[in-house]
Amino acid sequence: MHLRIAGREVACKVAPVSDGTETYVPLEILSAVGATGEVNAKGDAAIVTLKTPPRRAELALARPNGKPMLALSDLARFLNAVVVGPEMRDKDGKLIPGMPTDRVYLLARITEARFENGALRVATSFPVPFRVRAMRDVKPARSYLDCLGAKVEKDFQPAPLPEGEKRALRLRAGQFDTDIARIVVELDGRNALCVCDTPDNAALTILAKLEEAPPGAAQSAETRVQSPVNPGESAMPSFQKPVEDGGATQNAERMDRNPNVPGNVSTASAPMPAPPTLPAATPTRGSRGTKAARGGTVNRAPLLVRGLTFAPDSDTLAHLEIATSGKAAAYVHYVDGTNQMTVDIPNAVLNLAAPDASDQKLSHPLVSALHVAQVQDAPPLTRVTLDMTRVVGFTVNPQADRLSVELRLPRNATGALSDKLIVVDAGHGGSSSGAVGRGGGTVYEKNVTLAIALKLRAALEACGARVVMTRDRDVDVPLYDRPRLANDIGADLFISIHNDSNGTPNSASGTSTYYHMGDPSSRALAICVQQAVSAVTGLPNRGALSDGILYASGLAVLRVSRMPAVLCEVAYINNARDRSKLVDPEFQQRVAQAMCDGLRNYVEGQRRVASVQTPDPMR
Numbered sequence: 001m002h003l004r005i006a007g008r009e010v011a012c013k014v015a016p017v018s019d020g021t022e023t024y025v026p027l028e029i030l031s032a033v034g035a036t037g038e039v040n041a042k043g044d045a046a047i048v049t050l051k052t053p054p055r056r057a058e059l060a061l062a063r064p065n066g067k068p069m070l071a072l073s074d075l076a077r078f079l080n081a082v083v084v085g086p087e088m089r090d091k092d093g094k095l096i097p098g099m100p101t102d103r104v105y106l107l108a109r110i111t112e113a114r115f116e117n118g119a120l121r122v123a124t125s126f127p128v129p130f131r132v133r134a135m136r137d138v139k140p141a142r143s144y145l146d147c148l149g150a151k152v153e154k155d156f157q158p159a160p161l162p163e164g165e166k167r168a169l170r171l172r173a174g175q176f177d178t179d180i181a182r183i184v185v186e187l188d189g190r191n192a193l194c195v196c197d198t199p200d201n202a203a204l205t206i207l208a209k210l211e212e213a214p215p216g217a218a219q220s221a222e223t224r225v226q227s228p229v230n231p232g233e234s235a236m237p238s239f240q241k242p243v244e245d246g247g248a249t250q251n252a253e254r255m256d257r258n259p260n261v262p263g264n265v266s267t268a269s270a271p272m273p274a275p276p277t278l279p280a281a282t283p284t285r286g287s288r289g290t291k292a293a294r295g296g297t298v299n300r301a302p303l304l305v306r307g308l309t310f311a312p313d314s315d316t317l318a319h320l321e322i323a324t325s326g327k328a329a330a331y332v333h334y335v336d337g338t339n340q341m342t343v344d345i346p347n348a349v350l351n352l353a354a355p356d357a358s359d360q361k362l363s364h365p366l367v368s369a370l371h372v373a374q375v376q377d378a379p380p381l382t383r384v385t386l387d388m389t390r391v392v393g394f395t396v397n398p399q400a401d402r403l404s405v406e407l408r409l410p411r412n413a414t415g416a417l418s419d420k421l422i423v424v425d426a427g428h429g430g431s432s433s434g435a436v437g438r439g440g441g442t443v444y445e446k447n448v449t450l451a452i453a454l455k456l457r458a459a460l461e462a463c464g465a466r467v468v469m470t471r472d473r474d475v476d477v478p479l480y481d482r483p484r485l486a487n488d489i490g491a492d493l494f495i496s497i498h499n500d501s502n503g504t505p506n507s508a509s510g511t512s513t514y515y516h517m518g519d520p521s522s523r524a525l526a527i528c529v530q531q532a533v534s535a536v537t538g539l540p541n542r543g544a545l546s547d548g549i550l551y552a553s554g555l556a557v558l559r560v561s562r563m564p565a566v567l568c569e570v571a572y573i574n575n576a577r578d579r580s581k582l583v584d585p586e587f588q589q590r591v592a593q594a595m596c597d598g599l600r601n602y603v604e605g606q607r608r609v610a611s612v613q614t615p616d617p618m619r
Contacts, residue, residue: 002103003072004179005032006128007148007562009490014067016104023083023104024062024069033079033106033126034202039068046070048078052127052204072106080125082107082151084178103488105179107151112205113183114159115168119209120193122183124150129199132208133517134192138552140169142186143193145208148562150181158183167191167210177560194397195518199411211397303328304351305382308360308372315365316409322384323402324348330396330403334527336541339388343396343405348382350374366392366407390605391527393520410521410602411564412492417600418464423486425496425557426453426469427567430476435501437573437582445573446474448582449497452570455592456497463596483560493525493599494565496557499573499582509575510540514547514567516558525564525602532598536590539571539578564602568595 001016001023002009014026027037027046037046037059045058046068057078061068076083085104112123120143122130128150134143158171169186176182185193193208304325311319322328322345331344350372352358358372369387374380386407393411397404412420427449428434434445450471457467468489470482486494502508513530515522526544534541547554547567558565570591571578581587 003029003106004103005029005106005149006108007179008032014065014069016072017064017069018104019064023072023085024064025072025075026067026069030075033075033081035079037070043068048075050079050126052202072104076106079106080109080111082109082153084151105149107149107179107181108147110147110150110152110156110173110181110183112159113156113171113173115165115171115185116162118167118191119207120145120171120183120185122147122206122208123204124206125204127201127203129197129201130206131197131519132193132195133519134195135517135548135552136189136192139189140186141189141192142184143208144182144184145193145206146176147181147183147206149179151175151179152181195395197411197520300347302380303345303348305345305348305372306351307353308357308370308384310360310362310364310367310370312364318364318366318407320370320384320386320405320407321402322405325401327398327400328403330398330405332394332396332405334391334531337531337535339390341386341388341392341394343384343386343403345382345384345403347379348374349380350382365389366409391524391601393524395518395520408520410524413521413524413603413605415603416464417460417596417603420492420599420603421466421468421489422460422599423468423470423482423489423491423494424453424456424460425482425494426450426471427496427498429471429474432476435499435573437501437575437579439505439576439579443573443579443583445499445501448499448570448573448588450474451585452588452592452595453497455589456495456595459593459596460599463600465599479556480560483557483562483565486565487560487562491563493602494557494561494563495529495595495599496565496567497595498567498569499571500569501572501574505574506576508572509578510534510542511537511571512542512569513544514550514555514558514569515544516554516561516565517546517548519564521564522558522566525599526566528601529566529568529595529598532594532601533568533570533591536594537571537581537587539581542569 001018003012003016003025004010010029010032012026012028014028016023016025018024030037030048033050034052035048035050037048039046039061040058043061045060047056047058049056059070059074059078062071063069072083075081083104084107108124108126108128110122111125112121114121122145124147129148131146131148132143135141152173152175156173158173161168161171167188169188171183171185173181173183191210194211196208305322306325307323309321309323311321313319322343324345328345328348331346332341334341352372360370362369366389367386368389371385373383375383393408395406397406426446428446429450432446434449436445437443453469454472457469460467468485468491470485471477482496483494500508500512511530511534513526513533515526523544530541530544547558553559555567558567571582573579573582
């Protein structure tokens with residue numbers, strides 16, 4: 001039997017077993033629920049002690065294989081938890097075809113969900129990890145909190161909203177997946193829950209607070225604090241093709257959102273509506289980086305940037321606190337081809353209380369130095385530049401008197417690539433041909449993605465990584481089976497390979513990589529893959545982009561994946577130049593090796609981008 005607790009498969013020296021009616025588990029799994037256990041003097045029971053909330057009980061032992069084991073149902077009663085499996089059944093009690101019969105879940109019970117004092121409070125019967133996401137581009141705007149490894153019972157009801165509450169419109173709860181409980185709060189559109197992940201939660205009560213959007217903001221909370229596109233560039237990539245997507249419709253089309261703006265979308269880490277055309281920028285002292293300055297016509301009085309404090313929490317976590325005279329927006333991106341991160345603060349004048357704080361040398365494992373300068377005078381724009389040792393996950397929390405930038409080592413970004421289990425997904429297949437390119441013959445997306453995926457598998461295996469393919473031949477693979485496979489085997493990383501297309505042949509070109517909404521770790525993975533792949537294609541770099549610009553709920557293969565996951569659109573199959581590259585085995589090999597290098601960059605934090613090839617102008 002395979003046992004899953006808190007959203008993860010529990011590795012046991014002694015495997016759980018089932019006799020068809022009961023599952024028996026070794027005492028070593030107790031650590032997964034924050035408990036300890038020891039066999040009593042008689043050897044017929046285990047004394048189980050739970051840390052949070054503190055309590056103790058004596059549970060009978062069984063010895064199905066001669067080893068002392070607990071009945072999972074007894075442990076669930078002690079924890080006020082729920083056992084699901086090993087056989088998955090539908091609402092009528094019938095076995096669900098294709099669902100595994102060798103898997104069992106121990107799920108924490110959702111015991112409370114309430115919204116009060118500008119925060120969502122969720123309680124679970126034992127601690128589980130969680131993630132918070134927000135969507136502003138739907139009506140009504142909503143945020144949701146997913147508890148991984150948790151269960152919402154059918155009769156569970158969230159607490160009524162407090163009388164007079166105007167920010168929250170409705171609170172509801174439901175089971176999103178077998179072991180994901182989702183709490184949804186519908187909001188007034190001006191607010192969203194702070195986006196975050198807590199993969200190692202040790203608390204019974206989860207608290208997610210509201211953050212307020214700047215006046216006039218209409219974009220999603222996931223992308224609001226990330227980098228906007230440069231003036232004159234399109235905020236929306238141009239595409240229209242059948243995709244294995246995101247909402248309820250498997251083959252919905254991506255509509256062309258801005259067909260009149262060609263080429264080379266910004267390499268920003270997430271799209272934002274393009275700001276108004278800037279007056280000529282006036283560079284000032286210490287300008288760094290290669291990106292054009294941000295800003296726009298601003299009527300309100302400028303803010304003051306008064307100080308910077310770098311606060312190391314641990315070797316894998318740090319905060320940059322930027323003191324301001326009021327609530328500020330921030331746009332964050334990596335300078336393309338480097339590990340240098342910039343935090344742009346529009347309508348902000350640099351006015352440091354300690355001028356020598358403008359350049360600081362640091363000795364943190366993630367950051368080596370920081371610099372701040374006012375890079376534009378009209379309208380004013382202040383830029384903080386961080387010299388990073390590697391690509392990291394980041395979140396930005398704007399507050400009344402400061403911007404707090406969290407810098408965190410991404411999930412599964414430790415050790416070596418050879419330690420990792422990676423799922424490679426060749427998009428489409430079988431009856432789903434994907435996009436079609438015509439001219440000098442017909443080219444199907446499904447064949448190109450498979451060719452690149454097979455070459456990527458070989459490159460990864462040459463590095464010692466373990467690779468599982470969602471398909472290795474031309475067969476149908478249901479959309480949700482792709483991320484489900486990765487979830488079930490406990491993959492460390494997931495990469496899906498696709499090719500783009502739009503409604504007008506030869507009107508768009510380039511490479512882009514998508515991550516889910518504002519997930520910091522997946523965004524970091526997308527940046528690593530995009531930097532590496534775009535360096536070898538000889539095509540426009542369209543950027544690492546949030547899938548929230550495609551669909552309100554993002555792309556299904558990314559949304560459902562529980563590990564850092566990306567989808568790379570290598571090139572436009574309906575562009576003659578792009579297509580001639582896509583069918584070239586040497587180009588496919590360069591792209592596959594670059595993807596491998598990007599994955600290695602994410603895991604090992606080393607600058608290992610594949611060598612840039614000189615573009616052939618005839619291709």
